[in-house]
Amino acid sequence: MKAISYSRYGGPEVLEYGDLRDPKVGPDSVLVKVRAAAVNPVDWKARQGYLAPVLDAVFPVVPGWDVAGVVVGLGAGVVEYAVGDEVIGYVREDVLSRGTFAEYVAAPVRTLARKPRTLTWEEAAGLPLTGLTAYQVLHRLLRVRRGDTVLVHAAAGGVGSIAVQLARHLGARVIGTASEANHDYVRSLGGEPVTYGEGLAERVRGLAPEGVDAAFDTVGGETLKISAQLLVPDGRLASIADGDVVSYGGHYWFVRPDTEDLTRLAELAEQGTVHVHVSRTFPLDRAADAHRHNEKGPTRGKTVVTVPWET
Structure with a gap:
């Protein structure tokens, strides 16, 4: 072959x-x-x-x-x-x-x-990989539920774009970081875009003054640190990019093959929920x-x- x-x-x-x-x-x-x-x-x-x-x-x-x-x-x-x-x-x-x-x-x-x-x-x-990553983090680690405010980093990327859609399907409000060129795309997914970089924390707090219930880090480093600072008391934090997340009380995740999860994602795609x-x-x-x-x-x-x- x-x-x-x-x-x-x-x-x-x-x-x-x-x-x-x-x-x-x-x-x-x-x-x-x-x-x-x-x-x-x-x-x-x-x-x-x-x-x-x-x-x-x-x-x-x-x-x-x-x-x-x-x-x-x-x-x-x-x-x-x-x-x-x-x-x-x-x-x-x-x-x-x-x-x-x-x-x-x-x-x-x-x-x-x-x-x-x-x-x-x-x-x-x-x-598969991006969808399973988003699905497993949102369901297993962040336990996103209706009424939550969720911060998703790199919201226009492979994992982030699926995470925005899945979190919205679960009934959450989603704030997503992205470059200005991708703000309209993030809006089309159902998210509220904010520009990443210097001043990110202030921009997020402008949309969620009380903080966010859950943060999905896909970047690591300073972005992870800021995410932890933006959580409400008892907020949930997960990262797929930086193992230091555990020092902030969060969880690290490496996506796992899972037929049941992937089948559910395929169903959501057929229903038009996930693009x-x-x-x-x-x-x-x-x-x-x-x-x-x-x-x-x-x-x-x-x-x-x-x-x-x-x-």
């Missing part, structure tokens, strides 16, 4: 396009023919070696954890899916090895859900350019790699 891979840690230049063997399919996995795979910051951080302390790399590594595609083969013990089913997945295992930037990926059924029929392949590929914005697409053989684009900094929505489809 054609795939993107890297045989050493480094910049985008270590990514190579070429032939790799087709993946073996374990008893609780399915073989997915990939239509699209989203780029996430964790992909290029893994490529640079930042995850080496916690995840072994089995080179050559195929990057990518997000996928949308079609089931074309079944493991011996699989009863959940049939050949021809359209699926999405957050295909993360406990090592860096066989990712989704390829024509095929062997995906454990515990990482998959059925593709929302209302989303394009590109949109569907952008839902995925795709900012750029790149063909598989230009995945290095997709990494470069994502590394430049905050983007609106998702960057997606598409895979040529031949029947």
